[in-house]
Amino acid sequence: MSADVTTTGTVSTSTVTTTNPADGTTLASYPSMGPAEVEQAVALGADAARGWGRVPVADRAALLTRFAAHLRADAERYAALVTAEMGKPLAQARGEVEKSAVTADYYAARAATILAPREVEIDSPAGVSAFVTPEPLGLVLAVMPWNFPVWQVMRFAIPTLAAGNGVLLKHSPNVTGTALALAEAFERVGFPAHLVTALVLVEDDVPDTVGGLIADDRVAAVTLTGSNRAGEMVGAAAGRASKRSVLELGGSDAFVVLSDADVPAAAAAAVGARFTNSGQSCVCAKRFVVEAPVAEEFTRLFLEGVEALSVGDPTDPATSVGPLARGDLRAALQRQVDQSVAAGATLAAGGHSIDGPGSFYEPTVLLDTGPGMPAFDEETFGPVAAIAVAADEDEAVRLANATPYGLGLSVWSRSTERALGVARRVTSGAAFVNAVVASDPRVPFGGTKRSGYGRELAEAGILEFTNQRTYWVSG
Template identity: 65%
Template sequence: MIVTVNPADGTKLAEYRPMTPTEVDQVVGQAASAAASWGSVELPARLEALTRLAQELRGGRDQMAALITAEMGKPLAEAEGEIEKSAVTAEYYAAHGQAILADEPVAIEGAQAWVSYEPIGLVLAVMPWNFPVWQVLRFAVPTLAAGNGVLLKHSPNVTGSALAIEALFRAAGFPPGLVSVLVIDEPEVPSTVERLIADDRIAAVTLTGSNRAGAAVGAAAGRAAKKSVLELGGSDAFVVLADADIEAAAAAAVRARFTNSGQSCVCAKRFIVEASIADEFIDRFVQDVKNLTIGDPTDRSVTVGPLARDDLRAALQRQVERSLAAGAVLAVGGRSIDGPGYFFEPTVLTGTRPGMPVFDEETFGPVAAVAIAADPDDAITLAAATQYGLGLSIWTSIPARGIALARHITTGAAFINAAVASDPRLPFGGTKQSGHGRELSTAGLREFTNPRTYWVA
């Protein structure tokens, strides 16, 4: 049985029976049939369904947010924000989908030519637990708008959320089977996903998760000659130059690192500060971190909840200990919290540098690594010293200077005087080991379409 656990106290929430291979095959067959039918539905009707979806999200916000908090420990206010962001995204595509998917005429002498964005069929989605609804909806909404179907393999520890998402789409009037959930036991996931990618009924695959899982899915998609979108790890740099507003930068740094208890690929993880203002920034940053409230995520005064699983907490502890052994300095926190639940102290390590786990690796939890740069050029070198390339945040009083520096660091997004975030109006995705492909905006809506050329002589 798949057992979901409340990470705030370690108690069992529910049990779910995994599907047998025969049941999986039946679900895939029904989903593929539903996707084929949905692709022939006129675009205005598909977009109208997104408006109903937004209404259902808001109508069921309290129940869905409570489920998210129970299954993975997200503070309740953040869980509610996740639902609202999903609703806003559905409304965005309902409003703009017609224009984005419209045929594009191409001027060619002697012929009438255009490009049409057509559905491709059933898309397999392998999704993570850290944003149980938002991660799914930011992929599913544009994919459905484009006329495709969704086959969801969610993380086992948020199985309740996965099934609630399936019910949500049914309540919004989407055809039965168009959004289908697979309940797969953890040991069976790799072989099942590989088999599904090879299945002719699956048109493409998207994964948000670890680099190891991404490598496996990307390889399987390559063997099957199918489109893949991979949103993988991140170790975003948060660069503070000497001319920045230090108070604003420090306050934003806390939000950028400790939102969702630090469990986000797009959280800032490496804080690179110019030497002349390093002491002041670190003092403010550490004090703000000390003021965070840790505890029961259903308590609205709590800002940092538990980690989602105990094994994740243990891995984070090892990263901290290995970094301290390599010369990092502990400014605050640094250890797991005794008692029920999977809590870890909000932690700041200073004196970090390349070669230390907290600098080189993705830290998925409330741990911030601070490095000091001699000057702006050194800050660029440190920010670029990573295998990842998801987001970048630069703080300076001269925005043009921040933009110029950002062009020397390869990432999927660069934010100046703001923390990195996703927005339905802008494409989201990474470079290097942070993956490939884009979600959201125009790129996300067209990602799983066939841009088909028409030429009429």
């Protein structure tokens, strides 16, 4: 995901200031933590994690149930904070909070089963028994982005806490209010003090502080959702320290429409897949690869759907596309559009910033795209769709694979067998047939290639930060 976890809205040498991207107004300022405060957070967090790891799984699960209830009871406050800090339409922000509550319920119900000791049959020598137990690692550092300020924290933190670990959260500075509110929420429902700690850091301090934390013996592992640049830094530091790491990075998902697809259904789903969260999602469909026989119909219906989108105030229930989270993101998107048009793409809709306060950008559609254009080769983190026409199924597979990323894939066909055949030829962490790519607590989530490694959610997510410890008992 291209949300740069080390970039803020407005930052001074001693404070982090959050800004409303819908109107440019200042929301709040927070004092940055110095070295002594970071050290205290690590010391207290590591101590809290040690104690938490000894708490029975059933007791951890009971707190997760309470946490889910709290999220639902206070959903409006959290959703409003998300919308104010990064511009997500309010209805989508509410959905983010509810999805987090569903995930807490999921792990509350299943943690005991997943974490139970697993007996292993030993044929010889006689009298030997063996079992494997997933045990917590300790304090886990999480470097998180701004585009799903609640959900992306929760999809890591909930299973990690269920496994018996502690959380040290370095959230993106432009959602500092959300970060602090989430850390406070865990303690409010009964989790131990300091088990979840949010670090507030000015931009210049982030690289050295994160590098130092990864090297610290009290930090057991690290996870990052963010840009490839940030992932390279975190992955390298984790490798030097020989520590477990999970990286969820960029995505340029292909949405493949085959010649036998239900085109109206595919086009309607494609609009939602691209423009949800104003296009600021790692698993937003970004490249629409359409077989030639249905390309004209798909493009016409897709453009009609884009024209019907309502851009504006994210607190307005009628709004479907809000602002981009920051002005620099809008400038980067404009560069990608301009360079793609210069390289031969056809601008069919949008293509420009919207005048006035805030960081709004027109929903944009580029036709005649393909390899060699930024809109096709790079991750576009905003409301820009790139449509490419494939002569046949083989070319559709080639175009879908023509990316350094490998996060999600969506394939549309009236034949499940044909769609699955295409999906198996395209490298990705997940493949969805006649459905939009999404995360769900019941299935693993993560990428391949430049989209990162490791898995979140489901059984894999709770086991990522555990020690699969073998016990061998003789006599």
